[in-house]
Amino acid sequence: MYIALNLKFLRKRKGQSQEEMAQTLGLNRSTYSGYENEVAQPSLELLLQIAQTEKIPLETLLSKRLDQLTAKDIDAMQGAWRTEASGQQLRVLTTVVNTSNEEEIELISEKVSAGYTSGYADPTYLQELPTLRLPFLSKDRKYRAFPIAGDSMPPVVHGSYVVGEFVQDWLRLPSNTPCVVVTREDGIVFKYVQNLLQEEQVLRLSSTNPIYPPFEVAVSEILEIWRFVSYISKELPDIQLDSAALGAQMRAIQADLQAALRSQNK
Structure with missing residues (x-):
């Protein structure tokens, strides 16, 4: 695996110090330095975070030397997520049609x-x-x-x-x-x-x-x-009525009716 080598390459490509790179990842400098110097190995969770932050596929981060790729290749790799997310690379959607050639x-x-x-x-x-x-x-x-x-x-x-x-x-x-x-x-x-x-x-x-x-x-x-x-759904939503509020509304309606009846009897 090329984790240490790739971490150093990505950091230098951005012109960052170890302290700055560590802060980006929420680490202290000594912990991050240990990863670059192969004193320790980052956890899978941290590797996923690095891959996401740098927009590099995890498999590539682990198994390929990034310093042997051209800048154009790396730029294309880091922008590949946008092509996928925007649907510019057409999503092939398999579907079922009926005898009238209408989608089901x-x-x-x-x-x-x-x-x-x-x-x-x-x-x-x-x-x-x-x-x-x-x-x-x-x-x-x-x-x-x-x-x-x-x-x-x-x-x-x-x-x-x-x-x-x-x-x-x-x-x-x-x-x-x-x-x-x-x-x-x-x-x-x-x-x-x-x-x-x-x-x-x-x-x-x-x-x-x-x-x-x-x-x-x-x-x-x-x-x-x-x-x-x-x-x-086979079930109706279970709507819980506020009994206190419902009672107050009913009393208000009754009061309005009584007031209307009194006014008619005058």
């Missing part, structure tokens, strides 16, 4: 959802899925239905299906948009998205249930994004 909405059942990250581009996998049609959706866009598990996103409950619209350009996705995000590690997740791709090359995913903390996903881990358009 594939329904990913909970039973087969675990295999979606490996089968989402496989025609055989998709053709075996059930499909549905929702006539109120645009025929010019691509939709897919995903299963929801757990209690992290009320009022969408466990066992529901979220229908999402395929997002080609991730950079233009507005923050606070509910989306199905398909990642290499976590598979299918339904969350509110804070778009930090321009600033940090990550999405911050949040639940509506406050007991679940937000977490971040690096752009390199994202396979697909589907913007929420609808959901299908």
Whole structure:
């Protein structure tokens, strides 16, 4: 591995001292110096942070000598995430069509959802899925239905299906948009998205249930994004009424009625 060599190369390429590089990574200088001098090895978590900060694929950071690449190659590598995130490199989206050559909405059942990250581009996998049609959706866009598990996103409950619209350009996705995000590690997740791709090359995913903390996903881990358009559920949302407020409203209505009756009797 070329971790120490590459750390030194990246630091000098930016014209930084060890102290400045250490501060960028949230380390003290002596700890960082130990990594460059091969006295210690950075943790996997720190390596992921370095790869994300420097916009270098982790595999490249570990296994290739960056000092043997041209400046043009490194610039292209560090900008590759933007090409991917913006959809400039066309995302190949496999889909199912009916006999009228109209795209169907594939329904990913909970039973087969675990295999979606490996089968989402496989025609055989998709053709075996059930499909549905929702006539109120645009025929010019691509939709897919995903299963929801757990209690992290009320009022969408466990066992529901979220229908999402395929997002080609991730950079233009507005923050606070509910989306199905398909990642290499976590598979299918339904969350509110804070778009930090321009600033940090990550999405911050949040639940509506406050007991679940937000977490971040690096752009390199994202396979697909589907913007929420609808959901299908066998259960009505459980809306808890404030009995005290409801009682006060009823008393106010009764008082208004009594006042109206008194005015009529005069």
